[in-house]
Amino acid sequence: MNISKRAQAxxxxxxxxxxxxxxxxxxxxxxxYHLNIGQPDIHTPEVYYENIRNYSDxxxxxxxxxxxxELKGAMVEYFxxxxxxxxxxxxxxxxGGSEAVSFAFNVIADPGDEIIIPxxxxxxxxxxxxxxxINIVPVTTLPETGYHLPAMxxxxxxxxxxxxxxxxxxxxxxxxxxxxxxxxRGIAEIAKKHNIFLLADEVYKEFTYDGEKHFSxxxxxxxxxxxxVMDSISKRYSACGAxxxxxxxxxRDIMKSIMKFAQARLCxxxxxxxxxxxxxKQPLTYFDNIISxxxxxxxxxxxxxxxxxxxxxxxxxxxxxxxAKLPVxxxxxxxxxxxxxxxxxxxxxxxxxxxxFYSTPGKGSQEVRIAYVLECEKLKxxxxxxLEAIKAYNA
Amino acid sequence: MNISKRAQAxxxxxxxxxxxxxxxxxxxxxxxYHLNIGQPDIHTPEVYYENIRNYSDxxxxxxxxxxxxELKGAMVEYFxxxxxxxxxxxxxxxxGGSEAVSFAFNVIADPGDEIIIPxxxxxxxxxxxxxxxINIVPVTTLPETGYHLPAMxxxxxxxxxxxxxxxxxxxxxxxxxxxxxxxxRGIAEIAKKHNIFLLADEVYKEFTYDGEKHFSxxxxxxxxxxxxVMDSISKRYSACGAxxxxxxxxxRDIMKSIMKFAQARLCxxxxxxxxxxxxxKQPLTYFDNIISxxxxxxxxxxxxxxxxxxxxxxxxxxxxxxxAKLPVxxxxxxxxxxxxxxxxxxxxxxxxxxxxFYSTPGKGSQEVRIAYVLECEKLKxxxxxxLEAIKAYNA
Numbered sequence: 202m203n204i205s206k207r208a209q210a211x212x213x214x215x216x217x218x219x220x221x222x223x224x225x226x227x228x229x230x231x232x233x234y235h236l237n238i239g240q241p242d243i244h245t246p247e248v249y250y251e252n253i254r255n256y257s258d259x260x261x262x263x264x265x266x267x268x269x270x271e272l273k274g275a276m277v278e279y280f281x282x283x284x285x286x287x288x289x290x291x292x293x294x295x296x297g298g299s300e301a302v303s304f305a306f307n308v309i310a311d312p313g314d315e316i317i318i319p320x321x322x323x324x325x326x327x328x329x330x331x332x333x334x335i336n337i338v339p340v341t342t343l344p345e346t347g348y349h350l351p352a353m354x355x356x357x358x359x360x361x362x363x364x365x366x367x368x369x370x371x372x373x374x375x376x377x378x379x380x381x382x383x384x385x386r387g388i389a390e391i392a393k394k395h396n397i398f399l400l401a402d403e404v405y406k407e408f409t410y411d412g413e414k415h416f417s418x419x420x421x422x423x424x425x426x427x428x429x430v431m432d433s434i435s436k437r438y439s440a441c442g443a444x445x446x447x448x449x450x451x452x453r454d455i456m457k458s459i460m461k462f463a464q465a466r467l468c469x470x471x472x473x474x475x476x477x478x479x480x481x482k483q484p485l486t487y488f489d490n491i492i493s494x495x496x497x498x499x500x501x502x503x504x505x506x507x508x509x510x511x512x513x514x515x516x517x518x519x520x521x522x523x524x525a526k527l528p529v530x531x532x533x534x535x536x537x538x539x540x541x542x543x544x545x546x547x548x549x550x551x552x553x554x555x556x557x558f559y560s561t562p563g564k565g566s567q568e569v570r571i572a573y574v575l576e577c578e579k580l581k582x583x584x585x586x587x588l589e590a591i592k593a594y595n596a
Numbered sequence: 597m598n599i600s601k602r603a604q605a606x607x608x609x610x611x612x613x614x615x616x617x618x619x620x621x622x623x624x625x626x627x628x629y630h631l632n633i634g635q636p637d638i639h640t641p642e643v644y645y646e647n648i649r650n651y652s653d654x655x656x657x658x659x660x661x662x663x664x665x666e667l668k669g670a671m672v673e674y675f676x677x678x679x680x681x682x683x684x685x686x687x688x689x690x691x692g693g694s695e696a697v698s699f700a701f702n703v704i705a706d707p708g709d710e711i712i713i714p715x716x717x718x719x720x721x722x723x724x725x726x727x728x729x730i731n732i733v734p735v736t737t738l739p740e741t742g743y744h745l746p747a748m749x750x751x752x753x754x755x756x757x758x759x760x761x762x763x764x765x766x767x768x769x770x771x772x773x774x775x776x777x778x779x780x781r782g783i784a785e786i787a788k789k790h791n792i793f794l795l796a797d798e799v800y801k802e803f804t805y806d807g808e809k810h811f812s813x814x815x816x817x818x819x820x821x822x823x824x825v826m827d828s829i830s831k832r833y834s835a836c837g838a839x840x841x842x843x844x845x846x847x848r849d850i851m852k853s854i855m856k857f858a859q860a861r862l863c864x865x866x867x868x869x870x871x872x873x874x875x876x877k878q879p880l881t882y883f884d885n886i887i888s889x890x891x892x893x894x895x896x897x898x899x900x901x902x903x904x905x906x907x908x909x910x911x912x913x914x915x916x917x918x919x920a921k922l923p924v925x926x927x928x929x930x931x932x933x934x935x936x937x938x939x940x941x942x943x944x945x946x947x948x949x950x951x952x953f954y955s956t957p958g959k960g961s962q963e964v965r966i967a968y969v970l971e972c973e974k975l976k977x978x979x980x981x982x983l984e985a986i987k988a989y990n991a
Contacts, residue, residue, distance in 0.1 A: 202791045202792060202793060202821075202822060204703060204704070204849055204850065204853050205702060205703055205704055205705055205706045205709070205760075205853075206706045207702060207706055208702065208703045208853035208854075208856065208857070209853070211853070211856045211857070211860070212856075213856055213859070214856075214859045214860075238658075240655075240657050240658055241655070242655060243655070244654040244655055245654065245655055245656040249656070250651070253648060253649075253867065254648075254649045256645070259639040259640065260635075260636070260637060260638070260639055260640055260834055261640040261644070261834070261835045261836065261837040261838055261871075262635050262836055262837050263633075263635055263836040263837055264837055296691050296839065296861075296865070297861060297862065299860065299861040299862055300861065303861075307600060307602060307603065307727055308599060308600055308603045309599070309600055310600055311600045311601045311602055311729075312707050312729055314600070325859075325860050325861075325862075328856070328857070328859070328860025329860060332702055332728075332857065332860065333727075333728075334706075334707055334729070365600075396597045397597060398597060426597075427597060439655055439656070440656045441656065441657055441658040441862070441863075442656040442657050442658055442659055442863060442865065442866030442867070443656055443865060443866070443867070444691065444862075444863070444864065444865040444866075454599055455599065458599050458600075458603035458604070458606070459603075461603065461606045461607075461608055461609075461723070462603070462606070462723070462727065464608070464609045464720075464723070465606070465609075465694065465720045465723025465724060465727065466691075466692060466694040466695065466698075466720075466723075467692065467694055467720075467836070467839075468836075468837060468839070469839065470691070470837065470838060470839040470865040470867075470868045471837030471838070471839075472648065472837070472838070472865075472867055472868060472871070473865045473867060473868065476656075476867070
């Protein structure tokens with residue numbers, strides 16, 4: 202009577218591992234600035250709650266497996282504002298972006314198959330790969346080049362007979378890097394040449410700065426049969442608890458198969474979909490203030506941290522994270538020490554150790570992921586604590 | 597660039613296959629009585645909606661991966677009313693019973709492993725087994741014996757070196773059969789003897805009739821390390837769209853591993869959990885009227901159908917379904933014909949063909965599943981249409 206091998210193979214969340222230390226620190230009365238998790242502090246749009254409050258059906262019934270028709274329509278309309286033409290049949294509403302990842306992985310890959318992903322990457326890809334016995338093949342990107350893609354030949358060299366797809370996340374979690382249209386078209390050409398799928402996690406679509414624009418894989422009409430997008434409202438509308446996402450593809454066979462997965466779990470949560478409809482119906486201008494707020498936060502924190510020239514940090518153009526290479530021997534030890542032992546005026550900072558975002562052993566040992574999801578004043582304080590802590594740690 | 601084998605292997609929902617015919621029939625103006633799907637018409641408790649309307653957090657944030665602490669507490673309290681003592685750590689809130697099934701399957705079985713399930717069974721077990729490359733090994737139960745378990749030796753004979761668990765669903769979907777304490781203890785002894793897990797889907801716990809009581813596998817203290825329960829509020833509180841369920845086990849290693857699965861999908865939907873808290877806080881007397889209503893419905897429909905002595909139907913003691921063996925050559929053809937071609941005073945009935953609930957090819961070809969989720973007056977009408985249709989079909 203054993204736990205399955207796949208359960209044993211699944212890694213614990215690298216962020217949540219530090220949670221116990223954080224609890225102890227707070228018990229001692231020390232304030233913790235949480236730069237470790239991508240939980241935005243932006244208010245969820247009031248219309249989200251309002252639409253749910255107005256829901257009047259007496260029976261909270263099963264919805265359609267592919268999502269409420271009105272929500273699918275609202276999503277299609279949202280994409281059209283970016284010049285991306287979708288039909289409702291190209292969209293299946295999922296229970297969070299997580300389920301979109303699970304559906305996308307399972308529809309293209311069987312046990313032992315491979316998906317290429319630039320590392321560092323969002324750790325939950327690992328979870329779904331382990332659960333589905335899929336092997337993630339990493340292509341390493343570097344802090345020194347702002348975590349942009351390496352030469353296309355380096356990516357192509359990773360392709361084997363078991364490779365089913367390449368996944369990119371742009372704007373990237375954990376690095377904040379926005380891949381250029383050229384980079385994305387390069388990846389698409391490799392996918393075409395080797396006849397594999399191209400997957401993209403585009404949940405940070407809105408969050409680009411300095412005039413940078415997100416280039417979606419859905420914009421490449423010529424690759425539409427191999428394109429699968431994983432999407433979510435969690436960050437877009439600061440509704441992480443809603444668990445509403447979508448998987449998007451113009452490939453009919455893919456969507457027909459994903460529909461079978463969707464039917465097995467019956468439907469996404471109904472009331473949260475009702476909220477999402479209202480969120481999606483807001484104009485794109487809704488994002489203006491949010492984007493400038495995040496840009497300020499990024500600028501504030503990056504300016505402080507780069508005042509130490511030993512910190513390798515190229516200001517990224519998107520999402521609300523960045524990775525930084527710190528002048529410490531081991532970033533995980535540092536993060537534990539920072540959280541559990543260090544304090545400055547009874548305050549400290551929680552960051553996510555970088556190694557957990559890599560699948561190549563040994564990589565990322567000097568890096569941390571920092572989420573700038575606090576107000577600027579708090580970020581200033583947290584940034585200064587980090588600078589002082591690095592000095593103290595190395596002393 | 598192919599669809600994965602697991603996606604290809606996944607069967608389409610046998611109920612939803614008829615959906616297109618139903619749509620056409622309704623377009624022609626013919627009324628359809630839906631006895632095909634387990635969507636109760638009972639109102640969701642008003643407190644469910646009320647608690648959500650009163651939610652005042654400005655940010656709909658990620659909740660804990662194992663569910664909101666207050667909901668876990670309410671679930672533990674609910675079980676205590678049945679004399680089942682749980683601790684919060686024995687419960688992980690899931691996104692619907694579906695996810696509880698997925699977690700339970702994946703924590704005990706790797707690709708190629710086997711789980712024994714009495715058939716006919718809930719079709720979505722197939723979906724999750726296909727997705728996870730697990731083989732379901734059926735033990736056939738018969739309409740003539742009210743779909744009770746066969747001799748224990750017959751079940752035991754199915755065990756191989758790849759068998760990881762036995763799953764029972766009681767009260768049963770699709771048969772309505774409530775397995776006796778003796779049957780369940782018998783299964784547990786087999787599980788113990790072969791050192792495998794014992795899984796139970798207990799989502800119809802409340803729905804037992806004629807004084808019959810549900811016996812939970814959680815009541816067997818001596819087997820607690822091998823017991824995993826999959827639960828849901830969908831039927832209990834008529835909240836199918838909520839997607840709130842739970843996986844319950846006192847085995848620490850199992851729960852620790854399931855927690856990793858839970859972390860990969862971050863959290864269950866927050867607002868639906870808020871609703872569920874209020875639903876669970878209602879006293880057990882909440883179910884009294886609902887149970888007597890379902891018992892009346894069952895009695896009404898069973899009485900009508902058994903007026904045809906050629907219909908094999910032993911009145912079941914639970915859930916809100918039964919299977920009936922009809923005097924027709926092929927129940928799927930009959931169901932299609934009934935829905936698409938037959939009508940009585942411009943009304944007809946939709947039932948679920950039985951074969952889809954079996955994994956042994958050829959089984960269930962004369963059976964249908966009937967859900968009594970309509971008011972008695974409608975059920976009378978639907979029952980009479982069925983009787984007349986059988987005559988017409990065979991004429």
